[in-house]
Amino acid sequence: MRVTQKIIYSHIIENLGNITEDIKNLNEMISSGKKIRHPSDDPIGTVNILEIEKLLSSIKQYRRNIEFGNNWLRDMENVIQNSMETVVRAKEIAVQMANDTYNAAQRKDAAMEIDAILREMVSLGNSKFQKKYIFSGYKTDTSPFEVTENTDGKITSVTYNGDKNSIKIKISQNNYIKIGKYGTEIFGEETEESYAFSVLIRLRDALENNDISGIQNELDNLDQIHQRLSNNISDIGAKMNRLEIRKNIFSQSELDLQERLSTIQDTDIAEAITMLKSKEAIYQAALLSSTKITQISLVNYL
Secondary structure (H helix, E strand, O other), X not given: OOOOHHHHHHHHHHHHHHXXXXXXXXXXXXXXXXXXXXXXXXXXXXXXXXXXXXXXXHHHHHHHHHHHHHHHHHHHHHHHHHHHHHHHHHHHHHHHHOOOOOOHHHHHHHHHHHHHHHHHHHHHHOOEXXXXXXXXXXXXXXXXXXXXXXXXXXXXXXXXXXXXXXXXXXXEOOEEEEOOOOHHHHHOOOOOOOOHHHHHHHHHHHHHOOOHHHHXXXXXXXXXXXXXXXXXXXHHHHHHHHHHHHHHHHHHHHHHHHHHHHHHHEXXXXXXHHHHHHHHHHHHHHHHHXXXXXXOOHHHHO
């Protein structure tokens, strides 16, 4: 086969073009920091990148859920802790006023404090987190506890208006955790003798009526209320620990996935610079060789 000048020039231009394209790609890899910029650069690597990014997106959502759950539980824990403190104070008053050394006037004064404690307990029961009632079950827009007052403005009953569902959050693909507690879990059922609001109402009335026996009857109920609140605090603490463990697992998983993603798609800058210098040297050598072969200026020919 006869090799013409045209064929020689075509090969020279093709070879220089290929080297120029390699130099261009290496420059883009260095400037962008990515060795896979288009799916065609590495189809298998692209598939792996998409899978890892999907996993990372899921982990971010789970971590947001966990953050929300922790904040919800922490807020609920504070409310229940405050409720426990009010019960402790009510018990102190009840024990004190069950003593024969106190008179009717002193018990009426104590009844006023119990009434204030009752109202504070209702307020705590109607606490919100991010504008949502925390003890209403799924009915987070409904105030869970509604008071009924007589003509004198005294609370005579407290009714629960929420439902008995517990809010859950998703913390992994097939794993949910309950973070919500409905009102009667915390304060008792309305039909129970130890229903917190009824106990405080009866204690207040017994104090107003100077009824020592009635005061004494509520001491055990106050203990039951305190124990129920304490049990809920323990349960919340266990759930917060579980969320913390899951959060730590996701943090490590996220680091591992980011490392895998970097290995697949990130440019090894030092290696790329070395390759770029090599390609530039090859280009210069090829250009010099081509000039000698053709005995003309390739630039003039172009």
